[in-house]
Amino acid sequence: MKSKVIAALILAVSLITADFCPVSAASENEKAITLRICNWEEYIDQGEWDEDEVIDLESGDIIGRNSMIEDFENWYYETYGTRVKVEYSTFGTNEDLYNMLTIGDVYDLVCPSEYMIMKLMADDMVQPLSDEFFDPEVETNYYVKGVSPYIKNIFETHDINGVTWDRCAAGYMWGITGFVYNPEAVSEEDASTWKLLENPAYRRQVTIKDNVRDAYFAAVGALKSDLLTSEEFKNRDDYKEALQAEMNDVSPETVDKAQHYLQQIKDNLYSFETDSGKSDMITGKVVANYQWSGDAVYAMDQAEEDDFCLNFAAPKECTNIYFDGWVMLKKGIAQDPAKQKAAEAFINFISRPDNVIRNMYYIGYSSVISGGDDGRVFEYLDWNYGADDDEDVTEYPVGYFFSGDPEDEDYVLTVPSQQLKRQLAAQYPSADVIRRASIMIYFDQAQSEIINRMWIRVRCFNILSVPVWAWIALLFVIAAGVIFYLRRKAAKESMYT
Amino acid sequence: MRFSRKTLGIPYAVFLLLFVVAPLLVLFFYAFTNGQGQFTLRNLTDFFTDPNTLGTLFYSFALALTTTALCLILAYPTAYILTTGRFKKNTVLIMIFIMPMWINFSLRITALKEILGLIEGNLAFYPFINSVIGMTYDFLPFMILPIYNTLAKMDGSLIEAAKDLGANDRYAFLRITLPLSVPGVISGISMVLLPAMTNYVVLDMLYNSTYIMGSLIGSYFSAYNWNGGSMIALILLGIICIINILNDDDKGETTRTGGALL
Numbered sequence: 001m002k003s004k005v006i007a008a009l010i011l012a013v014s015l016i017t018a019d020f021c022p023v024s025a026a027s028e029n030e031k032a033i034t035l036r037i038c039n040w041e042e043y044i045d046q047g048e049w050d051e052d053e054v055i056d057l058e059s060g061d062i063i064g065r066n067s068m069i070e071d072f073e074n075w076y077y078e079t080y081g082t083r084v085k086v087e088y089s090t091f092g093t094n095e096d097l098y099n100m101l102t103i104g105d106v107y108d109l110v111c112p113s114e115y116m117i118m119k120l121m122a123d124d125m126v127q128p129l130s131d132e133f134f135d136p137e138v139e140t141n142y143y144v145k146g147v148s149p150y151i152k153n154i155f156e157t158h159d160i161n162g163v164t165w166d167r168c169a170a171g172y173m174w175g176i177t178g179f180v181y182n183p184e185a186v187s188e189e190d191a192s193t194w195k196l197l198e199n200p201a202y203r204r205q206v207t208i209k210d211n212v213r214d215a216y217f218a219a220v221g222a223l224k225s226d227l228l229t230s231e232e233f234k235n236r237d238d239y240k241e242a243l244q245a246e247m248n249d250v251s252p253e254t255v256d257k258a259q260h261y262l263q264q265i266k267d268n269l270y271s272f273e274t275d276s277g278k279s280d281m282i283t284g285k286v287v288a289n290y291q292w293s294g295d296a297v298y299a300m301d302q303a304e305e306d307d308f309c310l311n312f313a314a315p316k317e318c319t320n321i322y323f324d325g326w327v328m329l330k331k332g333i334a335q336d337p338a339k340q341k342a343a344e345a346f347i348n349f350i351s352r353p354d355n356v357i358r359n360m361y362y363i364g365y366s367s368v369i370s371g372g373d374d375g376r377v378f379e380y381l382d383w384n385y386g387a388d389d390d391e392d393v394t395e396y397p398v399g400y401f402f403s404g405d406p407e408d409e410d411y412v413l414t415v416p417s418q419q420l421k422r423q424l425a426a427q428y429p430s431a432d433v434i435r436r437a438s439i440m441i442y443f444d445q446a447q448s449e450i451i452n453r454m455w456i457r458v459r460c461f462n463i464l465s466v467p468v469w470a471w472i473a474l475l476f477v478i479a480a481g482v483i484f485y486l487r488r489k490a491a492k493e494s495m496y497t
Numbered sequence: 498m499r500f501s502r503k504t505l506g507i508p509y510a511v512f513l514l515l516f517v518v519a520p521l522l523v524l525f526f527y528a529f530t531n532g533q534g535q536f537t538l539r540n541l542t543d544f545f546t547d548p549n550t551l552g553t554l555f556y557s558f559a560l561a562l563t564t565t566a567l568c569l570i571l572a573y574p575t576a577y578i579l580t581t582g583r584f585k586k587n588t589v590l591i592m593i594f595i596m597p598m599w600i601n602f603s604l605r606i607t608a609l610k611e612i613l614g615l616i617e618g619n620l621a622f623y624p625f626i627n628s629v630i631g632m633t634y635d636f637l638p639f640m641i642l643p644i645y646n647t648l649a650k651m652d653g654s655l656i657e658a659a660k661d662l663g664a665n666d667r668y669a670f671l672r673i674t675l676p677l678s679v680p681g682v683i684s685g686i687s688m689v690l691l692p693a694m695t696n697y698v699v700l701d702m703l704y705n706s707t708y709i710m711g712s713l714i715g716s717y718f719s720a721y722n723w724n725g726g727s728m729i730a731l732i733l734l735g736i737i738c739i740i741n742i743l744n745d746d747d748k749g750e751t752t753r754t755g756g757a758l759l
Contacts, residue, residue, distance in 0.1 A: 095719040102721070204621040210706075212720075270621040271704035285614070452720040456549055459708045459716065463552035470559065477562060485743060488679075 032083040033342045036332055037069075038097065038107040040324065041090040043173070044068050044350070045362040055361060057379045064358045072349045076342065079140065084342045093211070101125070101329070108332035109343045114323045115213070115442035117169045118160045122442070126168045127328040133170075133344045143170050143351040146377075148370035149404030150434075151323070158439065169325040170347045171368030173359075175293035176321050176429050176437055177214065178314040180300065185287040188421065191313040194222035196288060197265045207280060208265075208290040210272035212455040214320070217440055218290060219258040219265075220247055221317045228317040228436075239435075243318055247438040250447045255454050262458040272459075278302070281310060292322070293426040294365030300423050301364065312426040314433045321437035323368065353377050366427045370402045378402055378411060385415045385424045392417045398428050406431040524734075527727035540728035550713065550729070557709040560625070561693035564632040565640075568689050569682065571633070572640035576681075577674075579641075580648040591645070598638045606702045609634055613703070624705035631699040636692065640685040647681030648674070691737050 047067040055062040066074075069086045076084045089107075091097040094116040101107070101120075112120065120126050134144050151174060155166035181191040185205075190196055197206060197218060208215060224246055227233055236242055266272075270286050277289040278299040291299065296312045303310040326347050333340050349355060353376040356367045360380070371377035378398075387393040394417045399408030415424060429437070443451060531537045544550050579590055597605060609631055614620055620627055651674065659669040695711035708716065710733055717726030 093719065095721070098721065099718065204619055266706060269706070270619075271624075272706045273704075274701065276702075276704075285620075448720065452716075452722070455720075456708070456713070456716060459706065460549035460713065461552040461556035461707050463548045463555050466552070466555055474555075474559070474562075 031338075032085055033338055034085050034087060035109065035339065035342050035346065036087045036089070036107045037346065038089050038091055038100075038105075038110045040111060041092060043090075043111070043324075043363055043365075045355075045358045047071075055357060055380065055383065057357075057376060057383055059376055059379060060354075062354050062357050062361075062380075064362065068350060068355060068359065071355075072346055075349055076345055080341075080345070082338070082342075084345075086346075106332050107329055108339060109326055109328055109346060111172055111324050111326050114165070114325065115440060117165065117325055117327055118442035120327060120329075121160045121163060121165075121168055122444075125329055125331065127330045127333045127340065128163075128167050129170065129328070130340060130344060133347075140345070140348055142348045142353075143369070146351055146353060146356070146369040146372045146374065147171065148368055148401050150401050151368040153404070154321075154323075154439070158441075160442075165325075169327045170351075171323050171325045172350075173294065173363075173365035174321065174323045174368050175365055175426070176314055176319040176433065177217070177290065177292055178296065178312055178319055178426065179288050180281055180291045180296045180310055180312055181288040182281070182284070183309060183311045183421075188311070188313060191288055191311070192316050193225065194218050194315045194317055195225055196315075197222060197290070198261075198268055200268065202287060203268050204270050205286050206268075206288045206290075207270045207273045207277050207286050209277070209292075210274045212451055213440060214290065215262060215272070215455070215458075216258055216451060217247065217320050219261045220249060220254065221315060223254070223257055223261055225317050234436075243436065244438045244441075247318060247320075248441050250443060250450060252450070255450055259454045259457055262454075266458065282306065282308070284308075293429070294363065296426045297364040297423045300426070311421040312423070313421065314425070314429060314436075316436075318436045318438050319429070319433060320440050321434075322440070325368075364427075381428065382413055385413060385419055387414050387416045394420060396420065396424065397431065400431045400434060401428060524727050524730060527723050528731045529728075531724060540724050541732075543725065544728060544732060553708050553710060553713050554732075556707060557694040560628055560632070560709060561690050563629050564636065564693045565686055565690045567629060567633045568637055568640040569685070572637060572644055572685065573678075573682070576641050576644035576648055579645055580651075594641055595638055597634075602635060603698070603702065605634065606631055606699060610703060620704050624700075624703070624707065627703045628700050628705045631703050632693050632696060635696070635699060636689045639688040639692075643684040643688065644678060644681040647678045651677050687740060691740065694736075695733065 045064045045068045047064045047070070049064045053063065069088050073084055073086060076082065091100060091110075094112045097110060097112055098116060098119065101110075117126070132138065133141065135141055136145050147170075151171050152166070155169065155171065156164055158165050179191045179196060181196075186196075186202065190199060190201070196202065197208060199206075208218065221228070228243070228246065233239070233242065270280075273280070273289075277286075277291060278295055280286045281289045281291075281299045282302050289299070291312075293312070300310045300312065328340065328343050333343065350359065351367075351369050353369065353371045353374045356369045356371070356377060357380045360367050367377070369377060381398070385396075393414050396413040396415050396419070397406060397408070397411065398413060399411040400406040402408070402411040413424075419425070420430075425433075528540055529536055529538070531539065575594065579594075610620070613627060613630065617623060617627075655673050655677075656669050659673050664672065694709065695714075697709050697711035697715070700707070700709060700712065710729065714726045714729050717723075717729065
């Protein structure tokens with residue numbers, strides 16, 4: 001009898017699922033490739049712009065009508081004659097993504113930050129890019145033709161276990177960290193140092209990112225402030241390498257110092273924030289916020305809409321330069337050349353200058369694509385930031401990014417002077433800021449454990465600091481509970497006897 | 498075909514097996530193994546030897562106790578007033594108290610944040626108090642309802658009898674109403690105390706940067722330490738079990754006592 005019920009249930013379930021099976025899609029084109037992409041939330045153009053939101057460059061208008069994903073599916077069919085179905089999902093943090101992958105979720109193409117790319121590479125989970133992807137002769141290889149020489153150099157000179165980043169990862173967006181601040185409350189000088197976090201003048205008015213890596217970087221930057229800003233250190237021949245070594249220092253002494261520092265500033269800060277930082281800046285709850293440049297741009301844009309001015313400053317000691325990049329996963333691609341081709345085509349499609357501009361406009365971060373021979377990215381920058389008829393203008397060279405030569409006169413923007421402290425300074429930092437930018441590498445398991453332990457110590461309440469009166473109060477409560485329980489029990493027992 | 502009553506239980510049994518028993522087994526497995534899958538008690542000893550994890554337990558407990566006490570102080574008089582005869586339209590009043598539960602929780606806390614901001618100015622100066630207020634706001638209905646239910650079901654003739662025998666209002670309340678409402682109070686406490694120890698979203702939203710048990714587990718997981726996190730979850734489960742055992746024990750006997758009284 002039971003088995004009949006179960007059989008009926010199974011039948012019912014199979015009927016329901018059969019209904020939902022996309023039979024029609026499969027029969028239409030049997031070769032349809034499914035591409036499973038996992039990206040950050042709110043990190044790609046979703047389309048549906050208003051008519052007046054068009055970016056009217058001299059070389060032609062750019063507007064996002066469909067979502068980037070839809071455009072890619074159509075473009076792929078037109079270009080290669082094969083249908084691709086993109087299954088697009090999102091993740092919240094690099095750690096979430098890693099956990100999703102270890103639990104068993106399978107994706108073909110993901111977009112984590114540089115340290116997570118390094119971790120995935122070290123775990124041998126990444127499918128290297130094909131040789132064809134790097135062939136600049138191929139018309140549709142927009143990535144390799146357009147990637148900024150500055151970014152290209154970083155990707156080629158950093159490696160994990162002997163494999164350089166560029167073999168496995170294609171950049172997407174990049175940026176630096178710094179402070180968004182309210183110029184009416186905080187002076188530029190105060191905001192231009194990591195020591196802002198410990199500054200008693202802004203007690204309980206500054207927020208910091210709630211993740212161990214960003215917090216650790218800030219703490220090390222503040223602790224080593226004197227060394228990092230000394231002329232002697234800055235003029236070293238191996239300044240870049242020395243800076244990176246100092247900022248990635250996870251020796252027990254430094255971790256210990258950073259822990260004490262963070263414990264101290266915890267009392268001086270408004271809070272550690274996960275996503276309230278931007279809105280708290282805009283509403284004026286806090287006067288400064290340790291922020292990633294893309295989100296800083298967003299905050300400044302939003303504030304401007306409310307006729308409220310926010311500035312951005314990169315700390316004078318050093319700033320953290322970060323990248324998000326596309327990597328293909330071995331488990332998803334599974335040696336399927338058609339799938340790999342589609343994944344690489346996706347990277348190329350979103351690296352096409354007009355799509356780059358759409359994404360940048362939509363999300364506020366800076367793309368790693370400078371455009372190569374295609375001048376539209378620079379044109380967009382000029383469209384976005386160029387001075388119209390302002391009186392106070394400044395020349396702003398961005399050659400380091402576009403041609404690799406900081407002095408290149410072809411890539412100099414003429415911008416309103418205030419932009420040197422605003423969106424432009426966050427989206428395309430000056431060559432001077434870039435000089436003191438350091439990458440934060442991934443820490444191996446032993447190092448991560450030390451750092452995470454430190455973080456728990458910072459965030460947790462230490463039982464040794466519980467005041468005596470609190471212990472007494474707790475004991476009192478427990479004793480009262482026990483007495484109450486025993487008395488009730490005794491009362492009941494006496495009732496039955 | 499015989500369709501027994503047991504058959505009706507199958508869907509829930511499947512649900513229970515898939516979403517309660519299976520995850521619990523996984524939790525146990527993780528809690529007592531290390532990263533390589535070998536048996537170890539280190540996760541347990543680590544928790545009880547680290548002053549920071551113990552501190553978190555203390556902090557969560559202090560926060561939850563204060564919240565519960567505040568809820569009780571607010572809820573008991575409310576429930577009592579609602580059950581007394583003077584409020585004939587008490588269904589409407591009850592609705593007013595339950596209505597906040599229908600509004601999305603994070604929306605309510607966001608609203609509370611703005612109100613507190615108006616009063617305090619800078620929220621960062623009173624993280625503990627703010628968290629207690631937030632949690633009280635969140636959990637108050639869970640305390641009112643069980644107390645209201647026990648008080649509403651209470652036989653009014655008992656109080657009349659007490660008064661006939663010469664007890665004044667205060668004495669009748671202390672000797673009849675209060676003892677008879679204890680089961681409601683206890684179930685209210687268990688519905689507030691335990692969630693309050695882990696509901697870290699309230700702390701996050703009200704800018705309290707100190708971890709409680711919930712956020713501590715989260716931080717272990719985001720550091721890929723599934724084993725340590727599982728152990729903490731298991732310890733919490735243990736605490737919940739102990740409180741529930743005491744509670745159940747008490748409840749069962751109270752009903753019997755109630756019967757005996759009547």
